[in-house]
Amino acid sequence: MTDPDLSDLSALVAVAQTRNFRAAATMRGVSASALSEAIRRLEARIGVRLLNRTTRSVTPTEAGKLLIERLTPALGEIAGALDSMNSFRDSPTGTLKLNVPVIVAERILPPIINAFLAAHPGITLEITASDTFIDVLAAGFDAGIRYDERIERDMIAIPIGPPTQRFVAAAAPSYLSAHGVPAHPRDLVNHACIRHRFSSGYIPHWEFERNGQVIKVTPKGPLIASTAEMEVKAAIDGLGLVYTFEEFLAEALASGALVAVLSPYWQSFTGPRLYYPSRKHMPAPLRAFVDFIKASAKSPSK
Incomplete structure (x- = not known):
């Protein structure tokens, strides 16, 4: 058996998190068919079915659950190791994915993100505007913006935009x-x-x-x-x-x-808040954005 490709393993975790090929494909920026092929390729190399697929749902098999439980922290460590290289750059690089309400996307964020991206040219900001409250982490986002009553208590939240x-x-x-x-x-x-x-x-x-x-x-x-x-x-x-x-x-x-x-x-x-999980190793693009928002709030010109 040849060793599975790292991207195929990452694809498995993405599908397991979202329980949906289309949502996982959107999260990874690929087509649903390409993601499905990655899972088939992974199962063929391992010789074990990892996902049960029906027209309505996608759920891990027992073998899939075991593999995903071991993979998730390992892939997180790999991502953290790669992200740590940002400390050697003048400006961090990478993609920051945010899920925000429509009002925030259209009327609050534009001047903020324009200034942020000008200060951090190595960062790509991907914004999804939706008024539906979702589990942003399971959906592949780094952080979200919502109003107080819609923010989970185990999240860190900081003001962004008008108070x-x-x-x-x-x-x-x-x-x-x-x-x-x-x-x-x-x-x-x-x-x-x-x-x-x-x-x-x-x-x-x-x-x-x-x-x-x-x-x-x-x-x-x-x-x-x-x-x-x-x-x-x-x-x-x-x-x-x-x-x-x-x-x-x-x-x-x-x-x-x-x-x-x-x-x-x-x-x-109360105005909107940027919220994100409390974790030891925050991705460099998210850390840069959080620092930018905090610094902007302290600036007398804001």
Whole structure:
């Protein structure tokens, strides 16, 4: 039996972590067919089936579990050894993979990552924007960005971007002229509301707050969308009220295309946080990014 290729062994661990060939292929930057061929090649060389495959799932066999348990720390040591070479370079190299919410990817990260990449030309930053909360490590990401209530307690989290954000309610002047201006969140039951559906299928309530009292409203209206861009455009066109991150509405509010309503009841919350696992050997690209974010927070110009 010839010795298995290291990349094939790494492919096995990736598939076992994600339990999905397509997700593992995306994580490794290869096609699903290439990954499947790597597993077949590995099984042929070892002479043992390592994965049970069905149309719905991929699970390790008993032999696969044993091999993966031994491989995972070994591959981690190899990656750490290679990454340690970064200490001999003027600037670290490698790829940093982040999973972040859409609002962060579109409105918060651009100026941050532009400055970071200018300071670290040897690093490639790969960003996946998703509002679905996932196990970032199992999915092959180095770190994630989320809001406090969605961060696991065993993670290290540091602020990134604005310390606070808020949701803003607004509508087009034409809509308000035709339907009136709501004076209280409860008035929204008599208004058309443009709602948001997350990729998980969840349609959130609208939450407002004043003097410590939280007011939840179940909005109704003619449109349920999955992107803020579509929701804001619909509001500008007079379809109804929108309630979303202030950053998404700033331009329309400044131009007068939208008018803010219910401002005493807007809900503020803590800004996003970069989170990552506590581990002894942090990959150099992630360490550089964490150090950059911490240094930026201390800078008086920020």
